[in-house]
Amino acid sequence: MGKVLLNNVDHHDLRLIARGGHAYGDGVNQVLVYPTEFEVAAREFPILLRPDAEGRLRPVAVLGLERDDNLFLGPDGHWQSDYVPAVLQSRPFGIAAAGDGREIQILVDPDHPRLSRTAGEPLFLEHGGQAPALEAMLGTLRAVYVGNTLLDPLVEALAIAGLLRPFDIQLRAGPDRAYAISDAQTIDRERLAMLGGAELEALHRQGFLQSAFMLAASLGNMQRLVDRMAARLAGGVAA
Numbered sequence: 351m352g353k354v355l356l357n358n359v360d361h362h363d364l365r366l367i368a369r370g371g372h373a374y375g376d377g378v379n380q381v382l383v384y385p386t387e388f389e390v391a392a393r394e395f396p397i398l399l400r401p402d403a404e405g406r407l408r409p410v411a412v413l414g415l416e417r418d419d420n421l422f423l424g425p426d427g428h429w430q431s432d433y434v435p436a437v438l439q440s441r442p443f444g445i446a447a448a449g450d451g452r453e454i455q456i457l458v459d460p461d462h463p464r465l466s467r468t469a470g471e472p473l474f475l476e477h478g479g480q481a482p483a484l485e486a487m488l489g490t491l492r493a494v495y496v497g498n499t500l501l502d503p504l505v506e507a508l509a510i511a512g513l514l515r516p517f518d519i520q521l522r523a524g525p526d527r528a529y530a531i532s533d534a535q536t537i538d539r540e541r542l543a544m545l546g547g548a549e550l551e552a553l554h555r556q557g558f559l560q561s562a563f564m565l566a567a568s569l570g571n572m573q574r575l576v577d578r579m580a581a582r583l584a585g586g587v588a589a
Contacts, residue, residue: 353444353457358478361460365470366483370434371427374441374464379414381435384497385504385561390433392568394422396575398517398534399505399565407505407514407535409565411435412575415521415529421578436494445491454495456488500557507558511549513537521572523579537566 370376395411413420442462471483515538553559
């Protein structure tokens with residue numbers, strides 16, 4: 351069916367299944383993240399800038415080292431992280447501007463496996479108001495909507511400041527397991543430390559100075575990713 355406008359008449363009995371898993375589209379090794387979620391995402395995942403299908407640099411959280419392998423999904427389908435990226439949180443919903451461009455519309459795919467008529471948390475209250483599950487989802491959708499408008503300005507600001515550098519690394523999760531990450535960019539820490547007052551002020555005024563520091567700091571999670579893979583290969587439980 352695809353996405354349709356969410357309403358409390360046709361969808362009065364829809365319920366949201368909150369858990370994650372491969373069946374719900376969470377089995378990915380990287381996912382787009384937005385500047386509006388950098389603060390929380392950077393605590394959990396390495397964030398790199400990689401070209402999308404159209405060649406535009408986009409920030410992505412690295413979730414795994416092999417294709418379609420999310421190291422933060424436990425065997426029970428639950429996320430083993432304190433934060434789930436907004437793109438994955440928001441499924442099966444979408445958000446779009448109305449015709450006047452000032453109001454937003456909530457879209458939903460009623461056939462998505464995360465929605466049910468019998469299981470999960472209700473989207474609407476008995477008399478038609480928004481239930482807590484939908485209220486929480488609206489917050490996530492707003493972060494996606496606003497964050498999407500910031501992607502091009504973010505990359506442009508980082509490039510103008512000379513803060514982007516190629517990222518190419520070999521990671522080892524065991525004596526016979528090596529993984530390469532390439533075709534990516536990251537923040538040049540040395541250049542970031544050398545920015546002058548006018549450059550810092552320009553980034554701050556655009557709202558991207560903190561983003562640059564958070565992107566740089568997120569690389570500290572790369573070793574945690576390797577440790578998760580090594581624990582899996584050893585048959586242990588990832589930390």
